[in-house]
Structures are given as C-alpha cells and as structure tokens.
Amino acid sequence: MTRHLLRLLAARPGPQLLLGACWTLLRTTLLLTGLLLQAALDALADGSGDWGHIPLWAGLLAVNEAARLALWYGLVLPRLEPEYTYTVRAGLQDRVLAALLARPAGAAPRHPTGEVVSRLGGDADEVGVFAIWSASNVARLLVAGAAVAVLWATDVRATLALVALIALVTAVGRALGGPVERHRAASRAAAGEVGTRVAEIVGGLATVRAGRAEERVVARLAVANAVRRRAAVRDEVLTSLQGAVLRATTALGTGAVLLLVAGQMRAGRFSLGDLALFLAYLPFVTEAVHTLGTLPGRIRQAGVSLDRLAQLGDGPARLVTPAPVHLRAEPPPPAPPPPRSPLERLAATGLGYRHADGQRALSDVDLTLTAGSVTVVTGPVGAGKSTLLRLFAGQLPPTEGELCWNGQRIDRPQEFLVPPRCGYLPQDARLFSGTLRENVLLGRAADEHAVRAAVRLALLADDLARMPDGLETVVGPRGQRLSGGQVRRVALARLLLRDPELLVLDDPLAGLDIDTARALWTNLRTRRRTLLLVAHEPWVLGEADALVELPRA
Template sequence: MYSIIAIASLLIINWRVTVYIFIPLSLVILIINIASKKIKENRKVNREIHSKVSEMVGDTTKLVQTIKVSGGETSVLRHYEKLNNLRLNAILKDTLFDSSLQAILGGTVYIGTGVMMLVVARTMMEGRFPIGDFSMFVIYLETLASCVDRIVELVALIKQAEVSYDRIIQVVGENNESNLTSYCELSAFKPLEKFESDIAKVTPLKELKVINLTYGHDDKNGIEDVSFTLRPGEVLAIAGAVGSGKSTLLNLLTGVVPKDSGEILWNGVEMKNEKEFLQPPNVAYTPQLAKIFSETIGENLLLGKEASDNRIREALYYAVFEEEVFQMDQGLLTEAGSYGSRLSGGQRQRLALARMFIHHAQIYVMDDSSSALDGETEREFWNRFEENINNKNFGCIIASNKKQILQRADKVIFMKNGHVEGCGKAEELLENCKEFASIYSV
C-alpha cells in the first residue's frame, strides 16, 4: 500500500521523471524473469547432491561391518570426500548466484537516483524542479527499491521452494498432491476423542481362517485365491521358490498391505480393519532382515512398552539371547550401535525375535527369521520354540524352505507364482508335488 502511495505521489509531482526512474526498476523485473530458471537449476543440483551425500552416510552406518570386512574404508572415505566436494561446489554456485543477483538488483536505488539527477539537472538549474521535490523523489525511490528488493528475494525463494515441492511430489505421487495443502484441523488444544480399538475386543484364538486371499496378482509378487486354516498349537509353513508370493502373503496376514479380495476370519468373524487388528497382541511378526534402532538393547526390545523382568527374561530365553545379553557389561542398557552395528547378524535377528515374543501374541509370524542363526543356535531356537508353543498354545505361520522347519510343521502350503500348488503334511507333498520335493531336498 505504501508503495502504491509513493508511485502516485511521484506521478503527481512529475510524471516524466517518474517514468525515467521506472526504467531501472523495469530492468529488475526483466532480470528476475531471466534468472529465475537458473535459480531453480542451481537449487535442483544442490538438493540432488545433498541427497546423495545423505544416502551415502546412511548406507555407510548401516554397512559398517561389511565395509570393514572387505577392507573398503579408504575407498569409502575417498568417495565420501568426492561427494562432499561436489556438494561444496553446488552450494557455492547456488549461493554465489543468489548473492550476485541480490547485489546487482540492490544497486537499483543508486542507478535510479543517478538517472533522476541526470534528467532533472537542467530543470533544477532553471528552478522548475525544487529541492523539496527532489528530496521527495529520493525518499520514495528508496522505498520502491526496498519493495523491489523484497520481491526479488521472494521470487528466488519461490523458485527454490518449487524444487523441494517437486521432490516431495516424486515421493508421495501426483495423486496425493492435493493432500499436501488440504485443510487439517489441529487438535493440540482439544481433548482427545475416545478411541475404541478392535484390538480391545479380541477373543482368544480358536481358529484363523483365510479364504481366497488375493493381492496384486498382475505383479510378479502377487498372490491369488490363497486359503487355509490355523488353530492354536499349530505350525503352518509356507514354502516356495523366490518370487512365489511367500513374503507377500505374510505382509497381508500382518496388515502391512491391504488385500484386494478375500476374507480373513478370526473365530468365524471377518476382520473389518486388518491393518489395525493384525498386530500385537493379536499377531506379532519378525521379518527376514531384522530392523534395529540406534538405541540400547532394552529399548529395542520393548519399543516403549512396559514389561516385567520375568517377561523380558522369558522373551530373551525363547530367542536364545538371554545368556549373551546378561553377560554384557551393561546388560539391557548396552548400546546396539547405529542400526545395530555393534551386534552380530545373529544377535540382531535374535533381538528381533525376542521383540516378537515380548508381546505374548496369539499368532506368531516369521519370514525365515532363523536364517541368520548358526546351525547350533537355530536348533536350540526351534527346541525352545516347541517348548513355548506347547506351554502357551499359540498359532505360528513361518515362511521357509528349510527341511527341519517343514518337517516340524503341522501343515505346509507350497506356493508357485502366487498360487497354492499343494497343501498338507510335508510327507504328503513329497508324494504329490515334484517341485516341492526339489525344494525339500535342498
């Protein structure tokens, strides 16, 4: 508003001089339009190289043991230094261009004052342009220059923000673009609404029944029309080659991905919200690759839950991890390191298994979770697992091709290309399914 009043005042005083003054200001707008593309390009390069550096730092901390074993410390450091130099150059280029643009455009007030003095010099000598009008022009010109400078700064920030926005859209997808700016009422100052979870209504498991479960069969990792029944005390093994749909089925049974069709019945009642229901304390899951946080062993085990000492010891015992943990100097307070880097692969896996057992779930789901254990530890784990299932009468679903697991299972589902090729005891499948026999003999 102040800028509009300033322009109107200058036009009233002397419109010709005002027009001359706006020549430099018009050049500013032209320069901004030309430079905006370069501003965006510089920021895009800057963010891309910054992302590469961040990814490398993350990968390095996750793979410390691999790097040390392969003797790759020197080459990793060299590559890190190279990326940092590229990032430095990108930052300098981005900052230098912005600063240069600000400096050039910041001189607008002085250029405008000089143009005005050249234009009015003769009229001032003739007394037709009083010193008061000249002072008014100088003051208002500085105001207008500040306004233009602010516009320049905002244009640069908008172009830089466009780069960040484009990167966000790449992550969330164009279909969710409108959700980024949709209205969301903050509830920080409102009392929380009472939330009734389906988990609170769960009844003790008598039967889990899966009927024609289907998910993304057009994709290579999809499944179609998978059906089975699981009761307490039973172990169901899911076997099949890589890409047959074993992990996809487990993801459906733990609510990680939504089903396309089919039914999951708990004691004859269909689950209305599988994602909410198929989680602890109903269902607990351990993936093939353990995910460990950069916290203590105890914090990784509990993840914010409260548990008695007996319950903690029991979970560690069934994961064959109790003795090792309590032999450590700080026990449960021992730092696991960055993503568990201070623990061996087997220790990380057993910690994840203990985290599963801490829930006392009614169904345990494991995706070949004992694969990272050595032979002796794995045998002990399954011996203790049989002791555990006999004592607590829970159900278990395991994706694995290991002979000892298939032999122990009460029922085996053999999958191929997302379909169930056979179902029954391992001995029955050996007689009726040649492909299962080839996997079983490995």
C-alpha cells in the first residue's frame, strides 16, 4: 500500500508542498531562536559588562517569535492543515461512497453497516492525518539535519552521545509499536462490531419487542461493549506507555549533555551560549529520531486504513485518484437525470442469476415487455419472483443472458434502469429519518401540485388528513412512526413522482383490504403505464396482458 499512499500524496502536490514549506519556515524560526540565545548569552557572559546590546537581542527574539506565531496561528493551524486533511479525507469518502452507490442496489453488501461507518470515519481520518503528518515530518527531518550540523560544529562528542542516547530510547519505544498497532486494530474492529449491533437493534426494534428479546439483545450489546472496552483500554495503555518512553528522551538528553560538557564548561571550552544552543536544539534531534523510528509504523498504519477503505470501493488504484472536494464553496448541482427514453419494448434473452456462492437463483428467462402492457409474475415461495423483478429493475447484475431496451443492449443495468426509465418498489420499502415530504422528494425539485398528485395516486391523502403536520410529519428512523402499509405507499408516492416509463412492483397490493387494493390498482393503471409486478389477486391476474409463472426452485 506504500505505493498507493505516495500516489495519494502526489495527487495533490500543491497543498503538500505549501504545508511542508510553512512547516520548514516554522522550524527555521526555532533554529534562529537557538542561535540568537547562544549569541546573546555569550555576549553577556564575556565579562565586558556591555549590556547595550540587550534591547537588540530582545527585539530580534521578539520579532522571530512573532513571525512564528503569526505563521502558526494565522495560516498553518486555522487553514492549511485542516483544509488539507479534510480534503484528503473527503476525497476518500467520496470515492468509496461513489463505488458503493454504483453497485446494483439488490446485491448483498460485503460488509456490515457498522463496519462501513467505522471505516468511513476512523480509517479516512487516519489517512487524512497521515497526509499532514508526512508534510510536517519531511520539514522536521530537514530542519533537524541543519540542527545536527550546527551542534556538530559546536561539539562533536556531545552531539554523537546525544544522538546515540536518543536513538536507543526511540528503539525501545519502537519495540512497543507492534503491540500498539495490533491492539489499535483490535480496538477499531471491536468498535465496528458495536456499531453494527447498534444499527441492527435500531433497525429491528419492532422485531425485538415482538419477540420479547430486549434483555437478550441488551446482554449481547453489553458483551460487545465489554470487548470494545478491554481492547480500548489495552490500546490506550500501550499508546501512553510508548509516548512516555519517547517523551523521556528530552529529560535524558538534557542530563547527558550536562554530564558531558560539565568538565569543558569548567575549562572554558564550552560556553553558556553553547549549552543554551544544545538545549534549544535537543527537541529537534529528539523529534527527528522519533520520526525515523515511527515512520515505518505510521506508513503501515495508514496503509492498513487505505486498504480497508479500498475493500469497500473498487480497489486502491481508483481510490487514490483525486476527487473534487468543495470545502469553501457550494458544490455544483447534481447531474440531471438521464433523458427519458420512451419504452417500446424491454426484452430479456436467456436471463439468469447466480448468487455469490454459485447457487442458481434463476435461469433461461425469455420475456418481452411492451409499452402499456401489464405483466404479472406468479409462483411459489422461493421460485425467484423477486429476483426476476430485481433483474428487470437493474437491482441485480445478470450473470447470464442480456436485457435490451428498444433493441439496444443494456451494458450496465444499474445505471440505465433508473427514473425516468424505470422505477422499482421492493417488498421491504425503506424510508429515511425526516419528513414525509423529504421522503417523497429525496432531494428532487418538484412543485406542490406534483407532490400532491403523487400522494393522491398512492392513496396517502386520507392518511395525511389525519396527521396534524401533513406532509411535514416526521416519520422517525426508517419510518418507524408509520404503519407498514403507509411506509410502502410513501415509497410508492416517491416512485410515482418520478413518472417512470416502467414500474416494477414487488407485491404492491399485499396487506391491503379489497377496496383499498382495487382503488390503488385503478390509480396504477391510469395513463396505461407499463407494469411488471408480482401479484396474487385473481382480478389482477384477469387484467394482465401476460402471466409469468415460475416453477418451484
């Protein structure tokens, strides 16, 4: 993954170089501070009693510090670092989400929801932080090289001893790096497991209550939380221990310098200014050796995070390609829907589908839908009715055969069979947290008349009349404040608002009383829409232009 990390950094060279240059200037001001202190203390300690230069030294130190603070608080901290890290992070999240959304909607997800959320958060953050870490540490190594050169010119023996001591302590700290990485990975995995279980509980509250399983569900969550807590504690303890070892280098280095130069100071070969210079430059050497020691681990850690994100998307090569990010301006408007292609005929030839495990779900389906026709799919449970509808709606990629729209082969059904060409209503219709209006529109720009017309066709008008807030009624997470029938009809109104050429409906009349079912069927048949649906009502079968009866699998 190192190659892909470098490609990710090279994809945006401007921010990387600018941030590195600013960090170099920041640390150069600290180098100047050490040199100014050396000159000032040596001038004061020469015994001449000339204190006239004190205002000059003080003024130079003040100007140097003011420049450092202005650069740090005026540019690096509030603008460059956050903008760069969030640009990298948002670009990765954009690529991953684009890959997830490009997959057929009916395909089984590869990772649990909680794990996906954890990776989009924690792993994207890790790579974003690595981006600014790499820029700052290149500058740190460059300036540290200059600092070592100055110290070498001042006292070779003290410089060698100082570097050796710091390298030894850093090696001890680095030895803890392996356990730290393992426990950090375990902590993140445990956090992802907790997130997944919380998402499952929230999504299945009705099932939990119906089964009186509240205590068992809470107990399982408590076990997962206990695992996460133990992993987090181990991670924090080892990280703190590693940090304590590395921080001890400053104190040890100071002591080593004092011991080494004490005799030379008594002999007058090592001045007070030289001591101040060594103490001022000690952090540079410490940070540089620490950076070199932790560099392999940080690269591996960022590489693991990049790999986890790549597993969600289409691989690392596409993931590191820069995506447009709009942090300081409104993003451009979304792409318009595809042009309407009036349906004349949608033909399937030898259509089939196999699950990921190789099991055949459907095979050798030859079926043609013509404009304005009603095609009803029937068959026993497990015959593949829903699979057939998903194939015609672009929700699943055919593993056999082909689909042709008006004689033209459809190469990517998941991108072609979308409104206004095709609309799909599954059995388990989903809503989002928000209002009824937001769930019907889903970001679409539509006038009030069109929304009301879709609501009326979906037989939601009477339900809205009983709701004090009407279309502004909040539906709760996944529509939990509505009945199952209301959820399906809100999803149907969302579909009808887009007025697709082909409606693919999976048992749209299930659970409705006879009068409501007939009224909804009448609304669906207005404008002679082309329908492909699963239905079992005899009067619907009687109105069908074609019946497709699937055999038992």
